[in-house]
Amino acid sequence: xxxxxxxxxxxxxxxxxxxxxxxxxxxxxxxxxxxxxxxxxxxxxxxxxxxxxxxxxxxxxxxxxxxxxxxxxxxxxxxxxxxxxxxxxxxxxxxxxxxxxxxxxxxxxxxxxxxxxxxxxxxxxxxxxxxxxxxxxxxxxxxxxxxxxxxxxxxxxxxxxxxxxxxxxxxxxxxxxxxxxxxxxxxxxxxxxxxxxxxxxxxxxxxxxxxxxxxxxxxxxxxxxxxxxxxxxxxxxxxxxxxxxxxxxxxxxxxxxxxxxxxxxxxxxxxxxxxxxxxxxxxxxxxxxxxxxxxxxxxxxxxxxxxxxxxxxxxxxxxxxxxxxxxxxxxxxxxxxxxxxxxxxxxxxxxxx
Amino acid sequence: xxxxxxxxxxxxxxxxxxxxxxxxxxxxxxxxxxxxxxxxxxxxxxxxxxxxxxxxxxxxxxxxxxxxxxxxxxxxxxxxxxxxxxxxxxxxxxxxxxxxxxxxxxxxxxxxxxxxxxxxxxxxxxxxxxxxxxxxxxxxxxxxxxxxxxxxxxxxxxxxxxxxxxxxxxxxxxxxxxxxxxxxxxxx
Numbered sequence: 001x002x003x004x005x006x007x008x009x010x011x012x013x014x015x016x017x018x019x020x021x022x023x024x025x026x027x028x029x030x031x032x033x034x035x036x037x038x039x040x041x042x043x044x045x046x047x048x049x050x051x052x053x054x055x056x057x058x059x060x061x062x063x064x065x066x067x068x069x070x071x072x073x074x075x076x077x078x079x080x081x082x083x084x085x086x087x088x089x090x091x092x093x094x095x096x097x098x099x100x101x102x103x104x105x106x107x108x109x110x111x112x113x114x115x116x117x118x119x120x121x122x123x124x125x126x127x128x129x130x131x132x133x134x135x136x137x138x139x140x141x142x143x144x145x146x147x148x149x150x151x152x153x154x155x156x157x158x159x160x161x162x163x164x165x166x167x168x169x170x171x172x173x174x175x176x177x178x179x180x181x182x183x184x185x186x187x188x189x190x191x192x193x194x195x196x197x198x199x200x201x202x203x204x205x206x207x208x209x210x211x212x213x214x215x216x217x218x219x220x221x222x223x224x225x226x227x228x229x230x231x232x233x234x235x236x237x238x239x240x241x242x243x244x245x246x247x248x249x250x251x252x253x254x255x256x257x258x259x260x261x262x263x264x265x266x267x268x269x270x271x272x273x274x275x276x277x278x279x280x281x282x283x284x285x286x287x288x289x290x291x292x293x294x295x296x297x298x299x300x301x302x303x304x305x306x307x308x309x310x311x312x313x314x315x316x317x318x319x320x321x322x323x324x325x326x327x328x329x330x331x332x333x334x335x336x337x338x339x340x341x342x343x344x345x346x347x348x349x350x351x352x353x
Numbered sequence: 354x355x356x357x358x359x360x361x362x363x364x365x366x367x368x369x370x371x372x373x374x375x376x377x378x379x380x381x382x383x384x385x386x387x388x389x390x391x392x393x394x395x396x397x398x399x400x401x402x403x404x405x406x407x408x409x410x411x412x413x414x415x416x417x418x419x420x421x422x423x424x425x426x427x428x429x430x431x432x433x434x435x436x437x438x439x440x441x442x443x444x445x446x447x448x449x450x451x452x453x454x455x456x457x458x459x460x461x462x463x464x465x466x467x468x469x470x471x472x473x474x475x476x477x478x479x480x481x482x483x484x485x486x487x488x489x490x491x492x493x494x495x496x497x498x499x500x501x502x503x504x505x506x507x508x509x510x511x512x513x514x515x516x517x518x519x520x521x522x523x524x525x526x527x528x529x530x531x532x533x534x535x536x537x538x539x540x541x
Contacts, residue, residue: 039387043397317383 013110025258026056032312039316066247075137082133083249086256089126090263097266098178100276100296101286116177128154138244150231156330157221163338164215167207167345168271181275185284200274205353207345212272214338219264226315230323265307276300412475413494416515424456426487429463433479441472458524466508486520
């Protein structure tokens with residue numbers, strides 16, 4: 001029956017994608033620790049297994065043995081629900097992202113929505129919910145203030161996020177993520193007559209390059225990641241929205257942050273860096289054989305890995321912005337710039353780019 | 354009320370180029386610093402396969418030494434026991450019926466010499482006070498034991514750690530001098 005086979009297909013794809021995501025989260029945490037250590041002139045964890053590859057397993061086993069303590073003064077249901085919501089935007093968004101073109105006869109995306117971008121923006125706001133609920137459920141003034149501050153930062157950079165995606169949608173003419181990747185694969189742009197580059201949005205025309213830069217800033221701020229990690233840094237001192245959380249629930253926030261990093265990078269790769277396409281060896285079109293399909297998936301994963309490494313690198317490179325500088329950057333400078341960029345994109349479209 | 358005019362001090366600020374103001378210079382400087390540190394030598398010492406080198410003159414556990422001929426230099430005078438500020442050393446001299454020392458002209462040698470490493474503060478006073486140059490604080494500084502009793506180091510262990518000390522052979526020289534004096538006495 002058609003409905004049954006579709007259901008089985010979706011469930012299998014979901015299981016594969018979630019398994020990949022959770023494994024990737026564990027190893028991105030290890031990669032961050034190693035890279036951070038190398039930049040700080042030391043080695044990272046390299047004792048558990050070869051080069052520390054069993055370290056995530058050891059950490060998981062340790063977390064399992066920790067006492068699961070709920071402080072008596074918190075609001076019980078919301079406390080646990082907030083921890084559960086931490087990974088939800090990542091899991092919901094990864095269902096849309098095209099990993100490749102076709103693989104084994106099926107499309108390599110869990111669900112190919114026509115209005116993928118709208119869904120992305122709507123669901124991405126769930127990260128705000130998690131932090132607000134965590135701050136509120138902790139029933140204590142410092143987590144509450146920390147949570148409110150973090151939520152303010154996230155909300156102001158959501159606007160920037162949305163405004164940066166508008167030029168991409170205008171130039172690709174489609175709201176679905178597979179359509180956007182197709183638009184980047186189709187022509188090979190002659191860049192100023194000098195080189196021939198694939199027409200990825202990151203360098204196709206000045207408006208989308210500017211959109212990429214503002215998108216990156218918005219992405220770092222959405223991920224609560226340096227140089228915008230003021231709410232996170234605060235809890236190294238005191239306060240912060242997850243000060244009341246103990247082992248397993250804290251682990252949910254922690255893993256949720258890294259899952260958001262991976263999925264945020266995947267969205268950036270899909271929208272600006274050409275998704276699974278590469279201008280060589282026929283990797284731009286829908287795959288005919290299974291090996292080409294698999295290769296496209298690996299190309300995508302390679303691009304996401306490089307983006308994640310960039311995000312990790314930036315954290316240890318630049319100092320963090322103070323909260324008022326952060327808000328001023330968003331509302332006072334980048335949102336007007338992004339709005340101007342939209343108008344610029346319209347002008348370029350009329351001029352025939 | 355008239356307020357006094359304070360002297361105005363102009364702060365010299367460096368001239369910033371457009372790249373500095375946009376943050377591009379900071380960007381590139383950050384890149385260069387992190388890449389340089391990423392590729393440089395790491396300072397981690399992979400213990401226990403590698404050990405940090407022990408500096409010269411380091412004060413590790415006090416150890417008994419033997420001289421060039423293999424004799425124990427300690428004569429159980431118990432001066433180190435009396436000077437130790439944390440009472441970490443316990444010496445048992447042999448008494449009149451004890452074993453004969455292994456060296457000419459030394460009256461006695463210790464039958465038991467205990468250093469309680471848990472009490473030792475590694476001050477070096479025992480080394481300073483010893484008249485025989487028999488106890489030295491050397492480079493043995495890593496103590497891993499499973500029982501508290503294993504942290505009381507005995508005479509044989511301390512002799513093992515101490516090794517040979519090529520120093521002034523006080524008692525051998527004294528014997529030589531006395532022999533020469535006897536020869537002189539026979540002459541006159």
